[in-house]
Amino acid sequence: MHGLRMAQGFAALGFLLILFILLPLASLTVGTSPREVIKYGFDSEALSALYIGISASLLATVILMALGIPLAYVLAKREFRGRELIKALIDLPLIIPHGVAGIALLVAYNSRTMIGSLLTNLGLKLEDSFWGIVAVMAFVSAPLMVDSLIDGFLGVDVNLEYVARSLGASESTTFWKVTMPLASRSLITGSLLSWARGMSEVGALLIVAYYPKSINVLIMERFWTYGLKVAKATALPLLVISLVSFVAIRRFSRRV
Amino acid sequence: MIEIRELSVDLGEFKLRDIDLSIGDGEYLVVMGPSGAGKTVLLQTILGIVRPIRGRIMVDNVDVTDLPPERRGLSYVPQNYALFPHMTVLENIAFGLRLRGYNEGEIIKKVKTFAEILGIENLLHRNPTTLSGGEQQRVALARALVVDPRAILLDEPLSALDKSKRIELQSFLRRLHSELGFTAIHVTHDYLEASLLADRIAVMFDGRIFRVASFQELIEDPGDEKIVEFMGMDNVLRGRAEKMKEGLSKVRVSDLELVTAYEAEGDIVLVIRPEDIYIHPLGQLTPMSARNVFRGVVESVEFRSPVHVVTFRVGEVRLRSVITRQALEELGIGPKKEFLLSVKATAVKVISQ
Numbered sequence: 001m002h003g004l005r006m007a008q009g010f011a012a013l014g015f016l017l018i019l020f021i022l023l024p025l026a027s028l029t030v031g032t033s034p035r036e037v038i039k040y041g042f043d044s045e046a047l048s049a050l051y052i053g054i055s056a057s058l059l060a061t062v063i064l065m066a067l068g069i070p071l072a073y074v075l076a077k078r079e080f081r082g083r084e085l086i087k088a089l090i091d092l093p094l095i096i097p098h099g100v101a102g103i104a105l106l107v108a109y110n111s112r113t114m115i116g117s118l119l120t121n122l123g124l125k126l127e128d129s130f131w132g133i134v135a136v137m138a139f140v141s142a143p144l145m146v147d148s149l150i151d152g153f154l155g156v157d158v159n160l161e162y163v164a165r166s167l168g169a170s171e172s173t174t175f176w177k178v179t180m181p182l183a184s185r186s187l188i189t190g191s192l193l194s195w196a197r198g199m200s201e202v203g204a205l206l207i208v209a210y211y212p213k214s215i216n217v218l219i220m221e222r223f224w225t226y227g228l229k230v231a232k233a234t235a236l237p238l239l240v241i242s243l244v245s246f247v248a249i250r251r252f253s254r255r256v
Numbered sequence: 257m258i259e260i261r262e263l264s265v266d267l268g269e270f271k272l273r274d275i276d277l278s279i280g281d282g283e284y285l286v287v288m289g290p291s292g293a294g295k296t297v298l299l300q301t302i303l304g305i306v307r308p309i310r311g312r313i314m315v316d317n318v319d320v321t322d323l324p325p326e327r328r329g330l331s332y333v334p335q336n337y338a339l340f341p342h343m344t345v346l347e348n349i350a351f352g353l354r355l356r357g358y359n360e361g362e363i364i365k366k367v368k369t370f371a372e373i374l375g376i377e378n379l380l381h382r383n384p385t386t387l388s389g390g391e392q393q394r395v396a397l398a399r400a401l402v403v404d405p406r407a408i409l410l411d412e413p414l415s416a417l418d419k420s421k422r423i424e425l426q427s428f429l430r431r432l433h434s435e436l437g438f439t440a441i442h443v444t445h446d447y448l449e450a451s452l453l454a455d456r457i458a459v460m461f462d463g464r465i466f467r468v469a470s471f472q473e474l475i476e477d478p479g480d481e482k483i484v485e486f487m488g489m490d491n492v493l494r495g496r497a498e499k500m501k502e503g504l505s506k507v508r509v510s511d512l513e514l515v516t517a518y519e520a521e522g523d524i525v526l527v528i529r530p531e532d533i534y535i536h537p538l539g540q541l542t543p544m545s546a547r548n549v550f551r552g553v554v555e556s557v558e559f560r561s562p563v564h565v566v567t568f569r570v571g572e573v574r575l576r577s578v579i580t581r582q583a584l585e586e587l588g589i590g591p592k593k594e595f596l597l598s599v600k601a602t603a604v605k606v607i608s609q
Contacts, residue, residue, distance in 0.1 A: 157336070157338060159334040159335075159336060159338035160338045160340060162300070162303065162305055162325070162332055162334065162338070163332050163333075163334065163338045163340075163399075164340075164351070165303075165304070165305070165324070165325035165326050166303055166325050166326070166328075166330055166331050166332035166400075166409075167326075167331065167351055167352030167355065167399070167400075167403060168326045168352050168355040168356060168403065169326055169351075169355055170324070170326055171324070173355065177351075178340060181342050182341070182342060
């Protein structure tokens with residue numbers, strides 16, 4: 001009886017939270033006519049911005065996978081001095097204001113710095129370039145990818161790895177055949193969060209790479225220039241795409 | 257053949273000190289000791305997961321001390337069996353074979369052979385997470401044995417099972433060992449498990465091996481107070497010894513005086529096995545060979561299948577004896593009754609001085 005009352009209370013409070021989140025999202029659709037959505041959400045500028053935003057965030061996620069897996073593995077499996085410090089540093093992008101993140105990237109990697117000029121020569125210029133967008137998104141998303149993967153690797157029973165080794169598997173074979181498959185759900189979660197975090201970034205993009213205009217920046221710009229109505233219509237396709245991808249990936253990962 | 261020489265490990269919390277141990281081909285060695293003694297660390301050091309600070313490990317005359325686990329040819333069966341949850345039972349067993357480059361036909365044939373030996377043919381396509389503890393253990397054994405290892409290392413393989421399953425799997429393990437003749441190092445804290453399985457037992461405390469002996473040797477002559485205590489033996493007494501003639505010694509235990517066939521002097525610990533205490537009715541002549549005869553009052557009688565344990569009070573001292581149900585009835589043993597107890601001098605064993 002007691003338990004039931006608690007469950008009801010929790011459900012009521014939970015419902016409040018759902019409302020809080022759902023109402024603003026739903027109100028984006030209310031009062032926006034299909035004509036407006038087609039006009040502003042699917043015009044050539046919006047479509048190209050959508051493409052830039054999505055492809056940059058996907059690329060950032062792939063880069064984070066490639067670099068985050070080794071880092072997270074070492075942080076999860078090896079004990080060494082300074083490990084906790086590195087973990088804390090990796091989490092910093094979560095805490096600092098987005099504008100500050102943008103300024104920091106700009107100061108460190110702009111094309112007049114040593115690293116920046118090297119990257120520019122390689123065609124990876126930071127300021128107002130596609131690569132700048134990718135860099136911003138990777139920077140703000142890194143903690144989410146690395147933290148998910150650390151949790152995933154820690155969740156793999158070391159005895160499974162010991163047994164694999166004893167049966168003749170080298171350290172790298174053990175990693176690819178045992179550890180990574182068992183941490184795959186964390187990789188999916190980490191990727192999903194990284195991608196989502198990249199798609200939601202604006203502050204740092206305004207500073208580092210206003211152009212080429214990503215959807216993130218375009219919505220902001222249209223809000224300032226044309227007001228709420230146009231901004232709403234521009235944001236709707238992004239909202240739908242995000243919702244559909246989230247649901248799809250969650251369903252898929254449950255089967256893994 | 258595995259030879260361990262002066263092996264020392266320092267993991268901070270756990271230390272191994274100067275371990276010397278050799279395990280013959282086909283031998284079933286049980287490493288027995290309380291938790292925290294370092295048994296698992298020893299196993300993991302032999303396996304190659306833990307690096308020693310000193311000492312050598314030889315497997316079939318090859319020094320493997322600096323080799324990684326995958327090049328030692330030793331299979332591991334951890335306490336939780338550690339079946340790969342993302343593979344079927346068949347894939348679990350085939351794991352080591354695939355790494356050895358067997359072709360698919362050979363792999364299936366070998367897996368089937370071992371599945372049959374272990375009685376798990378009908379589980380091959382199951383997911384390991386759906387198996388019972390006993391089934392998981394059999395799969396883990398099949399996976400360890402199918403690669404024809406130089407030895408298998410088992411870490412408390414029966415402790416996760418309930419009592420009846422444990423007894424069943426103990427005898428199964430013993431049968432399996434006598435059929436296949438593999439070399440095994442088996443870690444446990446349970447001396448009954450050790451007694452059932454071991455060719456020899458290595459007793460371990462605080463990171464050291466105290467003794468390596470057969471179970472028979474261990475109970476007949478434990479050699480060390482810690483071993484006696486650990487094995488929960490009865491009639492462990494402390495006393496003061498004094499040498500007599502002919503290699504005999506006199507031991508004073510509280511108000512009781514015992515004669516032992518051990519030469520001893522000063523403060524000692526002795527043990528009398530319960531079956532070495534004979535019970536006679538008052539007034540009956542006791543055997544000539546019994547150097548120790550005294551009166552005891554029955555304090556309690558307890559049934560410990562299949563025998564009865566009778567606790568006597570002899571002055572200040574408590575002594576336990578075991579007798580059969582028939583002898584219990586013939587002697588009319590019951591609480592508060594008085595009897596003569598006799599113990600041979602050779603049965604009073606001095607285990608530490």
